Amino acid sequence: MNRVADRFSRVLKPLAEEVIAVIAGLLVGALFITVCGYDPIEAYIAMFQGAFGGVHQLAETLAAATPILLTGLTFAICVKVGLFNIGAEGQAYIGAVAAVLIGAQSFPYGVHLLAAVFVAMLAGALWSIPPALLKISRGVHEVVSTIMLNWIAFYLVYYLARGPLVDASRPEKTVSVSPTSRFPILIEGTTLTAVLFIGVLFAVALYIVLWHTPLGYEMRSLGLNPNASKFAGVSYNKAVLSAFVLGGFTAGLAGAVQILGRPPTYALYGDLSNIVNIGFDGLAVAMIGRNHPLGMILSSIFFGGLYTGARWMQILAGVPLELVRIIEGIIVIATAIPEIIYMIKRLGARRIA
Amino acid sequence: MIIAILLSGLHAMIPIGLAAIGETFNEKGGMFNIGLEGILLISGFTGALIAEVFRNWALGILAGLISGAAMGFIFAVICAYWKGDQMIAGIGINLFALGLVSFSLPAVWGTWGYHAVPKLVNVPKIHTPIGSLSIFVPITIVLCALTHYLLHKTSLGLMLKAVGENPEAADVAGVNVYLVRLIGAVYGGALCGLGGAYLSLDYLGFVTKTLPGGRGFIALACVVFSGLEPGLSLVAGLLFGFCETLGLWAASLPAIKKLIPYQFLYMIPYIATLIVTAIAVKRRRFPASMGIPYRRE
Numbered sequence: 158m159n160r161v162a163d164r165f166s167r168v169l170k171p172l173a174e175e176v177i178a179v180i181a182g183l184l185v186g187a188l189f190i191t192v193c194g195y196d197p198i199e200a201y202i203a204m205f206q207g208a209f210g211g212v213h214q215l216a217e218t219l220a221a222a223t224p225i226l227l228t229g230l231t232f233a234i235c236v237k238v239g240l241f242n243i244g245a246e247g248q249a250y251i252g253a254v255a256a257v258l259i260g261a262q263s264f265p266y267g268v269h270l271l272a273a274v275f276v277a278m279l280a281g282a283l284w285s286i287p288p289a290l291l292k293i294s295r296g297v298h299e300v301v302s303t304i305m306l307n308w309i310a311f312y313l314v315y316y317l318a319r320g321p322l323v324d325a326s327r328p329e330k331t332v333s334v335s336p337t338s339r340f341p342i343l344i345e346g347t348t349l350t351a352v353l354f355i356g357v358l359f360a361v362a363l364y365i366v367l368w369h370t371p372l373g374y375e376m377r378s379l380g381l382n383p384n385a386s387k388f389a390g391v392s393y394n395k396a397v398l399s400a401f402v403l404g405g406f407t408a409g410l411a412g413a414v415q416i417l418g419r420p421p422t423y424a425l426y427g428d429l430s431n432i433v434n435i436g437f438d439g440l441a442v443a444m445i446g447r448n449h450p451l452g453m454i455l456s457s458i459f460f461g462g463l464y465t466g467a468r469w470m471q472i473l474a475g476v477p478l479e480l481v482r483i484i485e486g487i488i489v490i491a492t493a494i495p496e497i498i499y500m501i502k503r504l505g506a507r508r509i510a
Numbered sequence: 511m512i513i514a515i516l517l518s519g520l521h522a523m524i525p526i527g528l529a530a531i532g533e534t535f536n537e538k539g540g541m542f543n544i545g546l547e548g549i550l551l552i553s554g555f556t557g558a559l560i561a562e563v564f565r566n567w568a569l570g571i572l573a574g575l576i577s578g579a580a581m582g583f584i585f586a587v588i589c590a591y592w593k594g595d596q597m598i599a600g601i602g603i604n605l606f607a608l609g610l611v612s613f614s615l616p617a618v619w620g621t622w623g624y625h626a627v628p629k630l631v632n633v634p635k636i637h638t639p640i641g642s643l644s645i646f647v648p649i650t651i652v653l654c655a656l657t658h659y660l661l662h663k664t665s666l667g668l669m670l671k672a673v674g675e676n677p678e679a680a681d682v683a684g685v686n687v688y689l690v691r692l693i694g695a696v697y698g699g700a701l702c703g704l705g706g707a708y709l710s711l712d713y714l715g716f717v718t719k720t721l722p723g724g725r726g727f728i729a730l731a732c733v734v735f736s737g738l739e740p741g742l743s744l745v746a747g748l749l750f751g752f753c754e755t756l757g758l759w760a761a762s763l764p765a766i767k768k769l770i771p772y773q774f775l776y777m778i779p780y781i782a783t784l785i786v787t788a789i790a791v792k793r794r795r796f797p798a799s800m801g802i803p804y805r806r807e
Contacts, residue, residue: 193617241597287784295788298734300544300597302787304727305780316773437608440601479612486606493588493598 171447177497178445179459182488189483190476200474207469208462214469216349220419222461223356224249226453227411228439230363231285231404233448235299237367238400239380244288244303245408246436247310248281252412253432254314255280257322257425260334260417269337274413281409282402284310289401293394307436311429318427333424340418352418357454359407364450366403376400411435438464441485444492460485515755517641521713523744523751524646525550525705525722529729530736530743531650531657532701536582537738538661539694540674540799541596543585545603546702547726552607553578553706554721555614561631561711570631571707578703579696586695590688593803604726612719625717633712646708650744653701657740670694674797677804687804702726724780731783735790738797746786753782 187197208218228245235242259273287306291297322331340350367373376396378386387393415432416425425432442460446453463485467478491497529546536543543549553574561570581603588594619625635642661667672680673690681687705725710717728750729743736742757778760766766775 189613241601243601291784291788297784297787298730301727301731301734302784304547304724305731305783308724308780309777312773312777316771320771434608437605441605444598444601477613477616479609479616482609483606483613484609486602486604486609488602489605490584490588490599490602493594493596493602494592495594 171452174497175445175447175456175492178488178491181491182484182486185487186480186484189480193476195474195476200470200476200480203473204463204466204470206466207473208466212344213347214465216344216347217465218458218462219353220347220349220461221464222457223352223418224411224414224435225438225442225460226356226360226457227407227414228436229442229446229453229457230359230439230450231408231411231436232440232443233446233450233453234363234367234376234404234407235400236443236448237373237380238376238396239383240292240299240397240400242285242288242299242303242401242404243436243440244285244299244306245404245411245439246434247303247307248284248405248408249412249415249436250307250310250314250429250432251284252277252281252409253416253425254317254322254412255409256338256413256416257318257331257334260338260423261322261332263335264337266337269335270340270417273334273338273417274410277413277416278406278409281407281412282405285401285405285408286398289398292401293397314425314429315427318425318429322425323427324424328427330422330424330426333422334417338417339423340414342420348420350418350420352414355410355414355418356457359410360450360454363403363407367450372396372399408436408439411439438485441489444489513640515759516752517643518759519748519752519755520647521644521751522754523748524644524650525709525713526725526729526732526750527650527744527747528646528653528705528708529702529726530732530747531654531740532698533729533733534736534738534740534743535657535661535670535701536694536698537733537800538667538674538797539670539691540677540797540802540804541586541589541691541695542600542730542801543582543603543695543698544597544600544727544730545581545585545607546729547722547724548600548604548607549578549581549699549702550706550709550722550726551611551719552581553703554710555611555706555717557703557707558625558627558631558710558717559614559618562628565631567631567633567711570711571633571704574703574707574711575700576703578706579700581703582695582697582699583692585699586688586692589803590691590695593805596801596803608719611717611721615717615719623718627710627715627717629715631711632715633708644708644712646704646712649704653704654740654744657697657701661740666690666693671797673804674799677799681804681806691804702729728779728783731787735786737795749786750779750782753779 190197190200231245256273256277259276288299288302291302318331324330324332340352343349375391379396442457446456463481467481470476471478556577557570557574560573561567588599589596669685669690673687677687732743732746735746757775761772761775
């Protein structure tokens with residue numbers, strides 16, 4: 158009986174904290190909407206309808222949730238080891254460009270999609286190895302090294318998208334990948350493809366790796382108490398490298414998903430607009446999902462809905478869709494505060510007294 | 511020619527240097543703020559906005575300074591007083607800044623990506639025999655000296671170091687740990703805010719979503735490189751400023767441009783940051799309580 162109650166509160170308390178953080182984000186968002194002379198209630202109703210108001214909207218929400226779930230996983234794996242890997246952004250760029258590179262070749266059906274996904278994941282992992290090695294051998298802080306590699310990846314991919322991979326007839330994008338390397342569309346008329354299953358599959362797989370394998374056990378123990386685990390014989394270097402490489406796989410996949418699994422262009426835009434920020438949005442997904450793969454499935458749907466709904470909000474209420482990034486920032490800042498529930502309780506108690 | 515490159519290197523140093531100098535001061539107190547990139551972005555935006563509204567560049571600089579200090583204040587309230595996670599708060603500040611500026615570009619100026627700041631409110635230059643100089647060059651050097659003085663010659667600096675090394679002992683000795691950390695973060699934010707205003711009102715003369723272009727993180731690398739000495743962090747800033755200039759200069763030469771695409775030349779400062787941190791990091795020592803919120807027992 159006690160164990161059930163214990164479990165309940167272990168899930169319920171973080172959930173309540175995240176709900177408060179989300180409310181804080183929405184309230185600050187409403188403030189900005191009001192200051193800029195729009196109607197917040199109208200805007201939020203439009204946003205909700207755009208996100209969850211029908212089968213099509215829901216499909217778009219899920220389509221937007223998949224890549225940020227994957228980049229969120231990149232961050233979450235590394236947090237388990239005590240690392241702050243914010244390199245999913247750059248690794249996704251590299252994965253996307255690799256997907257274009259392989260997808261534009263001609264391979265037989267079936268093999269082609271697998272090859273494109275595999276190479277994209279490998280490319281993402283490759284981009285995650287330098288920060289891991291710098292951390293292990295030189296103690297370079299991963300925040301600095303991953304951000305630098307994000308910028309290097311940006312210019313590299315920008316060059317490739319504008320130069321060698323450009324579509325000669327439409328220079329604003331790269332060549333489109335051939336139909337044999339595209340994920341099948343699930344609901345006609347939406348951008349939801351079978352990548353949805355891949356996203357969920359990876360989240361579940363990661364949950365199993367982290368909680369039900371020796372490697373995952375070692376990684377988590379390092380994150381919780383580095384000294385004790387090192388003393389117990391856990392290899393720090395191995396855990397760091399594994400976390401970065403596993404993260405690189407999912408980030409590379411996130412990049413590939415945007416190319417191979419998001420109709421209608423199946424290409425990378427020259428200004429990288431269909432890939433930029435998916436790594437940073439993943440940070441928010443990971444934090445609201447408490448770095449737990451299953452929690453992150455929920456939070457990615459929330460953020461996916463936010464981005465999809467924002468487009469409706471822009472059309473119907475006139476509010477620039479970039480508002481969602483303000484909300485996102487406030488939510489993350491609010492999750493940084495550990496005793497948010499306690500503070501609100503105290504505030505309430507004071508008011509009553 | 512060489513003087514021109516050195517001079518532009520000096521100008522490229524300023525935003526990185528200001529952010530780094532302020533952050534050395536903040537980190538001495540045991541907190542690290544990885545939201546520098548976001549603070550540069552926000553203050554660059556508010557600086558440009560206020561300067562344009564009041565048609566006065568000096569007010570713009572002041573607005574940049576104040577908004578930087580305000581972000582430092584928010585960071586300190588969350589991380590010192592409320593014992594929040596500094597890494598998450600810093601990431602949150604970066605995301606919030608990106609949101610604020612992406613939202614405001616269309617909401618305020620009706621443009622999606624790029625807003626050019628009118629020449630009217632650009633900060634005037636000092637004309638010298640070797641070329642024109644930004645007023646931020648002397649300001650940065652003076653602030654660097656001031657920060658060094660505050661850290662090593664005043665009781666505030668001593669308290670800051672005590673709070674960073676051993677907050678329990680500082681508390682017992684009657685130092686208000688939270689307040690001292692707040693002062694450090696606000697000072698650091700203010701300097702970073704100056705750097706942001708410099709970016710939009712002087713150095714670049716525009717506002718975009720990627721205004722700082724990683725300079726906030728390069729500044730963090732400078733702080734690590736310097737081992738929390740303001741003077742050394744400015745030297746590191748100069749090094750990266752010089753790398754940036756070198757890339758821009760090489761990209762402007764037709765002969766080199768033909769040989770190497772300009773995108774690769776733009777990578778130079780980031781690659782240099784990786785190399786320099788890889789060489790420098792291991793020898794540095796940081797305050798003992800770095801990153802740990804202080805809880806009174």
